[in-house]
Amino acid sequence: MVFSSLLFVFLFFYLNLLLYRMTDSMKRKNVVLLIFSLVFYAWGGLQYLFLLLVMCACSWICALQIQGSPDEQSRKQWLIVECVIMLGLLGIFKYLGFVLTNLQIWTGFPKTVPQIVLPIGISFYTFQLVSYVVDVYRREVKAQPRYWKVLLYCSLFHQCIAGPIVRYQTVAKEINRRRVTTHDAADGIRRFCVGLAKKAILANSCASIADSLLENTATVSTAGLWLGMFCYMLQIYLDFSAYSDMAIGMGRIVGFHYLENFNYPYLAGSVQDFWRRWHISLSTFFRDYVYIPLGGNRKGNVITVRNMLIVWFLTGMWHGASWNYIIWGLYFFVFLVLERFLLKSWLERLPVLRNIYALLVIFFGWVIFRFESLPQMIQVLAGLFGGGGRNLVDLAAVYGFQNNMFLLAFCVIAVTPAGKWIRNLIYERLQPGTAAVTVVNVIDAAVPAVLLVLSMFALVGNSYNPFLYFQF
Amino acid sequence: MVEKVKKTQQIRKLQQGGSGLTILLFMIVMTVFFLIGLLLPLRPKESEMEKRTLKSFPALEVGAIMDGSYFSDLSEWYSDTYPFRDVWLSCNDRIEGMYGIQSIQVIQGNSQKDEIPEIPVRNPDDGAQPGDTDPEGAGAEPGGAGTESGGAGAEPGEADPEGAGTEPGGANPEGAGTESGGADPEGVGAKPGDADPEGAGTEPQENDSDIMVAMPEIDIDPVTGQAQNGLFIMGDAAYDIYYFNRKSADTYIATVSRTAQNLSGQARVYCMLVPMSSGFYLDDVTLTALAGSDERQAMLYYYGSMASNVITVDVYDTLAAHSNEYIYFRTDHHWNGRGAYYGYRKLMEAMGNTPHELSEYAAAQFSGFLGSYYNKSKAAAMERNPDTVEAFYPLTCSRMIMTKTDGTQMEWPIVNDVSSYSAGNKYSCFAAGDNPISVINNPNAANGNVCLVIKDSYGNAVIPFLADHFQTVYWIDYRHYEGNITEFARQNGVTDFVFINSLDAMVSEKLMNRMSSLLP
Numbered sequence: 008m009v010f011s012s013l014l015f016v017f018l019f020f021y022l023n024l025l026l027y028r029m030t031d032s033m034k035r036k037n038v039v040l041l042i043f044s045l046v047f048y049a050w051g052g053l054q055y056l057f058l059l060l061v062m063c064a065c066s067w068i069c070a071l072q073i074q075g076s077p078d079e080q081s082r083k084q085w086l087i088v089e090c091v092i093m094l095g096l097l098g099i100f101k102y103l104g105f106v107l108t109n110l111q112i113w114t115g116f117p118k119t120v121p122q123i124v125l126p127i128g129i130s131f132y133t134f135q136l137v138s139y140v141v142d143v144y145r146r147e148v149k150a151q152p153r154y155w156k157v158l159l160y161c162s163l164f165h166q167c168i169a170g171p172i173v174r175y176q177t178v179a180k181e182i183n184r185r186r187v188t189t190h191d192a193a194d195g196i197r198r199f200c201v202g203l204a205k206k207a208i209l210a211n212s213c214a215s216i217a218d219s220l221l222e223n224t225a226t227v228s229t230a231g232l233w234l235g236m237f238c239y240m241l242q243i244y245l246d247f248s249a250y251s252d253m254a255i256g257m258g259r260i261v262g263f264h265y266l267e268n269f270n271y272p273y274l275a276g277s278v279q280d281f282w283r284r285w286h287i288s289l290s291t292f293f294r295d296y297v298y299i300p301l302g303g304n305r306k307g308n309v310i311t312v313r314n315m316l317i318v319w320f321l322t323g324m325w326h327g328a329s330w331n332y333i334i335w336g337l338y339f340f341v342f343l344v345l346e347r348f349l350l351k352s353w354l355e356r357l358p359v360l361r362n363i364y365a366l367l368v369i370f371f372g373w374v375i376f377r378f379e380s381l382p383q384m385i386q387v388l389a390g391l392f393g394g395g396g397r398n399l400v401d402l403a404a405v406y407g408f409q410n411n412m413f414l415l416a417f418c419v420i421a422v423t424p425a426g427k428w429i430r431n432l433i434y435e436r437l438q439p440g441t442a443a444v445t446v447v448n449v450i451d452a453a454v455p456a457v458l459l460v461l462s463m464f465a466l467v468g469n470s471y472n473p474f475l476y477f478q479f
Numbered sequence: 480m481v482e483k484v485k486k487t488q489q490i491r492k493l494q495q496g497g498s499g500l501t502i503l504l505f506m507i508v509m510t511v512f513f514l515i516g517l518l519l520p521l522r523p524k525e526s527e528m529e530k531r532t533l534k535s536f537p538a539l540e541v542g543a544i545m546d547g548s549y550f551s552d553l554s555e556w557y558s559d560t561y562p563f564r565d566v567w568l569s570c571n572d573r574i575e576g577m578y579g580i581q582s583i584q585v586i587q588g589n590s591q592k593d594e595i596p597e598i599p600v601r602n603p604d605d606g607a608q609p610g611d612t613d614p615e616g617a618g619a620e621p622g623g624a625g626t627e628s629g630g631a632g633a634e635p636g637e638a639d640p641e642g643a644g645t646e647p648g649g650a651n652p653e654g655a656g657t658e659s660g661g662a663d664p665e666g667v668g669a670k671p672g673d674a675d676p677e678g679a680g681t682e683p684q685e686n687d688s689d690i691m692v693a694m695p696e697i698d699i700d701p702v703t704g705q706a707q708n709g710l711f712i713m714g715d716a717a718y719d720i721y722y723f724n725r726k727s728a729d730t731y732i733a734t735v736s737r738t739a740q741n742l743s744g745q746a747r748v749y750c751m752l753v754p755m756s757s758g759f760y761l762d763d764v765t766l767t768a769l770a771g772s773d774e775r776q777a778m779l780y781y782y783g784s785m786a787s788n789v790i791t792v793d794v795y796d797t798l799a800a801h802s803n804e805y806i807y808f809r810t811d812h813h814w815n816g817r818g819a820y821y822g823y824r825k826l827m828e829a830m831g832n833t834p835h836e837l838s839e840y841a842a843a844q845f846s847g848f849l850g851s852y853y854n855k856s857k858a859a860a861m862e863r864n865p866d867t868v869e870a871f872y873p874l875t876c877s878r879m880i881m882t883k884t885d886g887t888q889m890e891w892p893i894v895n896d897v898s899s900y901s902a903g904n905k906y907s908c909f910a911a912g913d914n915p916i917s918v919i920n921n922p923n924a925a926n927g928n929v930c931l932v933i934k935d936s937y938g939n940a941v942i943p944f945l946a947d948h949f950q951t952v953y954w955i956d957y958r959h960y961e962g963n964i965t966e967f968a969r970q971n972g973v974t975d976f977v978f979i980n981s982l983d984a985m986v987s988e989k990l991m992n993r994m995s996s997l998l999p
Contacts, residue, residue, distance in 0.1 A: 008550070013558040017512040024509075050554075052547030124546070193498035196505045212578065226592075402711070402768050403585045414578035434490045448497035456504035463512055464571040467561055 008050040008164075010253045011206045013466050016459075019047065020257070027261060033184060037159055040261070047164035051127035058096070058126055059162060065092050066136040067157040070143040070150040082144060089140040097133045100126055105328035128168030130325060132161050134292055139175035141296055148176040156182055163263075165254045169247075171268035171288035178263055185262030193452075195259030200455035200462070202252025205245050207462040209418050213242035216411055220403060221377070224387050228397055231404035232390045240373050241418045244273060247286070273422045276361045277354050278342040278368050289325070293318045308348075315347075316340055326376070331384060335375040342368050521562040534559035572857060584712040584856060585769070593725035595776045599783045710852065711757065711769055715860040716809035717852035718757035721982055723772035727991040728781060734995040735978055736786035741965050741998075742976055743788055746931075750785060750978040751792035751826055752778050752985075753814060753937040756807035759799055774982055781985075792829045794822045808866045811850020812983055813906055816842075816869040819940030822979070826941070830975065832948055840871035845897050848905035868905045870894045873946035875923035881914040884959055893919060893943050909939035915959040917942075919952045926950055931973040933957055933964065933994070938979035949975070957994040964997045 008015050023043045030036050049056045069089035076082040100123055107120045139160070142148045151157050160182060166173050220227055220235030227235070251268035258265045268288050275281035282290050298318050304311040316337075323336020346354065354361040371388070378384035389395055408415070420426070430451070437444050525532050534556045543549035561567070709720035739748035757766065758774040766773075775795055782791040798806060798814075798821055806818030814822075820837055827834035848866040852858075872894050879893045897908040911917060913936055930945055932938055932954040945952050953971065955964060968976055984990055 008554065012554050013512075013516070013561055014554045017509065017516050018557070021509050021513045050547065050550040052545060052550075054545045055547070127547075189498045189502065190495045193495070193501040196501055200505070208574075212575070398770070401770065402583075402765075406583050406585045408579075410579040410584055412579040430494075431490055434493045435486070437493055439489070439493060444493055444496060448493075449500060451494065452497035452500035452504055455501055456508045459505065459508050461574065464567050464574060467558060467564055467567040468571045 008047050010250060011203065011466060040163060041155060041159045044159065044162040044164040044167065048162055048167060055126035059132065062093065062096060062136060063158045063161050064154065065089065066140050067154045070140045073144050074150040086140065086144045090137065093133050093137050097129060100129055102328045131170050131172055132167055134172050135161055138292060138296065142174065142176055148179055165257045166265060169250045171251050171254060171265055172292055173265050177266055181263050187262040191262065192260050195256045197455045198259060199253050199256030200458040202249040202256055203462045204458040205252060205421065206249035207465040209421055210242050210246035210249055211465065212414055213238045213245060213418060216407055217242055220407055224383055224390065226397065228399060228401035228404050229390060229393050230400040232387060234404050234407055236370065236374055239377055240370055241422065243373060244422055245418065271422065271424055273366065275365045277346055277365055278339060279346055281365055281369055293322055297321060312344060315343060329379045330381060331375055331379050335372060338372055338375055515562050518562045522560040523564050576859060585709065592722040592772055595723050595772060595780050598779045601783060601787050710855055712856045712858055715858065715864045717856055718761055719755045719812055719983060720757065720769045720771035721755055721774050722986060723777045724986050724988065727985055727988040730991040730995050731985060732781060732784045734998050735789055738965060738976065738998050739786050739789045742968060746968060746973045746976045747790060748976045749790045749792055749826060749829060751794060751822060752781055753822065753979065753981045754778065754795055754798065755812065755983050759802040777982065790829050792825050794825045797821045797825055805869060808850055810848065810853040810861045810866050811906060812852060813937060814940060816871055816940050820871065820944060823941050823944035826977065835874065835947065839874060843870045843894060845905045845908055847902050849902040850906060854903060865902065868908055870908050871943060873943050875947045876919060876921040879911065879917055879919045881911045881917040883914055893946060910942035912939065913956045913959060916953065916955050919946045921946055921950060924948060924950050928975060929971060929973045930975040930977060931968050932977045932979055934979045935981055935984045937981040941979055957997055958990060960997060963999060965999060
């Protein structure tokens with residue numbers, strides 16, 4: 008089930024809120040959450056739910072074994088068991104097909120590559136489970152004695168399939184005890200509705216512009232490519248951060264406080280800064296569980312660069328089993344190394360230029376990210392500079408821009424904290440206790456409801472493809 | 480610092496004043512849409528706006544539950560058939576209308592454009608070919624191509640006698656002034672209903688779903704569902720962008736030439752290509768910027784490459800000369816009845832017959848037509864200003880027999896009253912829309928001549944005019960017909976074999992291959 012569907016919002020989530028509210032004890036509330044989460048996950052295919060149950064069971068056992076182990080060695084052994092099982096399963100489901108395909112190309116073996124379907128969210132929940140067990144190993148958190156609570160942590164529908172990657176220690180206490188104030192719930196609702204609108208209205212619209220311009224990359228004009236990639240750049244942030252917004256919002260409504268996953272990444276002043284603001288839960292995962300254990304930057308420049316290379320290779324690979332994602336990760340590795348040893352002092356002195364630099368690096372990064380076929384990626388990269396015998400401008404680009412310029416302007420504003428600033432600015436000017444406060448409060452309270460209605464309109468049309476009617 | 484924290488706390492406190500109301504309003508909206516979603520009997524099955532059948536409730540299967548496809552179908556069913564769907568859709572259209580200034584839209588097609596090869600000159604040895612001397616006509620001029628065509632003598636030089644003459648003077652009686660068609664003196668008198676003496680009473684209650692509707696499957700790739708041609712939308716009108724396809728062109732040329740060879744001695748074979756409206760209504764700058772192919776050049780290539788015993792009927796200049804009349808729709812890719820009339824005139828001249836004047840016919844107007852371009856673009860400007868279909872009744876007969884895809888036969892008016900049909904289906908007034916094969920037997924034209932038309936939906940509008948000139952007119956839609964058409968022509972004593980095909984459909988290799996296989 009995806010968050011941005013009518014069924015999820017107006018049936019699943021509504022019933023979830025209703026039942027959650029109607030149950031009294033924390034235990035029962037957790038049972039409600041668990042049942043809904045299992046249904047949610049099963050929606051992607053019942054067979055994958057079994058996989059999730061098994062992986063949770065392994066992690067639950069390993070964590071308890073680590074905690075109960077008498078000596079360091081058996082602790083370590085159980086940790087290794089956990090990592091081998093988790094990463095092994097992730098490897099089989101996500102990367103086996105890719106590895107075998109490449110093997111086949113180079114060596115002719117094997118004859119047939121098995122088609123393995125990627126279970127939904129496996130990249131996310133595997134990392135959650137690994138982080139849980141490692142944290143137990145590091146004695147940063149106590150192992151959870153109850154299986155169903157580990158399962159609840161891992162499968163909680165707020166974040167199970169698309170992040171953020173929630174660390175067990177973030178929610179360990181809140182699983183057992185949490186309190187929701189009216190203000191918490193209202194904040195959660197606001198966050199949820201903002202996220203939904205970001206996805207249903209803005210991201211989907213940007214996607215359709217990008218798709219139409221980038222459909223025929225051989226013939227579209229240079230301006231069309233720039234506009235198409237610009238829309239894609241907006242889309243990917245709006246889309247991904249919207250999911251996190253909705254997850255954080257839904258968590259807040261029932262009393263969970265997940266950490267922020269995005270911090271206005273397009274305002275970054277360097278590539279390093281970008282990765283501190285983009286998909287924060289993934290960057291910190293690699294930092295805490297790969298980079299620092301490998302020695303981080305404390306063992307000299309060579310080891311530091313090696314560690315960075317490993318982290319960025321893995322980051323790229325995490326995004327998908329295809330060469331372009333690996334290239335994408337290594338592309339950022341190159342810029343991060345350059346920044347660390349060369350550009351750092353320059354960037355600090357060039358306030359606006361450094362933002363432009365960062366945006367350009369990110370922009371070309373998305374070109375690599377979008378096109379899984381390498382020849383097409385090269386075609387587009389060349390095309391952005393006029394290569395490939397294409398026109399500089401064509402009508403599709405001109406009208407693509409003209410027809411959507413207000414939307415695009417709005418999206419550009421939406422990737423900045425402008426909305427938050429304006430809201431605070433208005434409240435700052437109000438005198439407490441005046442009628443103006445009430446008026447602003449009422450308008451402010453209507454915003455989430457209005458966004459919800461607008462999103463609903465957009466979602467009905469979501470299944471509506473302007474060309475579909477030809478089935479008739 | 481302390482000051483700032485205090486300030487932040489104060490703002491926070493003020494903002495929290497609306498918390499209760501936020502929750503209340505949110506839950507009201509959630510509850511309303513939750514309840515609407517439960518109104519199962521109100522869930523629509525079809526969308527009038529999108530002209531399609533909506534997703535049906537999935538059937539329970541173990542495999543589909545295991546791999547999740549059952550649930551994704553369920554989700555799709557839930558949102559696809561959400562009650563009052565069209566209301567929400569039109570709300571959303573209105574919002575999307577504010578995304579920018581949307582007077583002009585370009586929808587890119589997925590066709591690759593081929594270069595149009597140099598225009599070949601037909602071999603002058605094969606039959607008299609006066610057109611060869613005409614630099615522009617190069618094989619396109621129908622006159623002399625056929626050996627016995629009387630039209631050859633009638634047309635001395637440049638293509639278009641009536642075009643040249645009528646353009647400035649408006650010699651066409653109803654012509655120039657009647658853009659909208661409403662001013663047509665006969666049109667007013669001849670109400671659609673009573674103009675068809677038998678038809679009106681017998682079958683008006685027939686549902687439109689009974690007829691195969693002239694929907695533009697021709698320019699849509701059945702596999703990808705994408706437009707093959709690009710589309711240029713400007714206010715209340717849209718235009719196809721034409722991309723020449725060499726492979727399908729050569730398939731078509733070979734098919735037509737082969738047919739002429741196979742039927743030589745029995746039937747004369749005519750070929751009339753119908754251009755799309757863009758060449759007539761878009762200025763050169765726009766056409767160049769759209770980077771489509773030149774329709775005129777393409778037609779010359781087609782005609783010039785055909786065997787010399789194919790009598791080519793070039794309607795381009797005629798249509799250009801009448802482009803200030805209502806010959807094409809704005810919201811649909813077809814030509815209107817009046818455009819088809821000018822095509823018919825050229826065909827008659829090529830056949831050596833005298834065409835009837837437009838003023839001789841009783842006419843009908845069907846307003847409120849929103850065709851394929853509207854369906855693609857959903858342009859509000861089109862919705863505000865729909866098209867009017869103008870149809871002309873045959874003079875000497877009124878009924879036809881169609882054979883539907885399932886083999887059942889049905890009698891039908893040649894020009895049907897579609898005033899009660901939905902906005903998208905009005906083009907089906909001509910010759911009952913697209914059926915595999917249909918026939919008109921006209922006892923009032925007992926001249927022994929049998930005409931067979933191979934057509935796509937553009938041909939439908941020409942059929943009513945042909946009815947008066949032949950004892951029998953067959954027409955076959957090559958997209959739906961199964962069987963050997965050459966054999967059919969032999970067995971039924973066809974004397975005049977006419978291809979009426981739109982450049983629109985020429986783009987599709989699949990369709991051209993299909994036509995070729997029917998004409999071995």
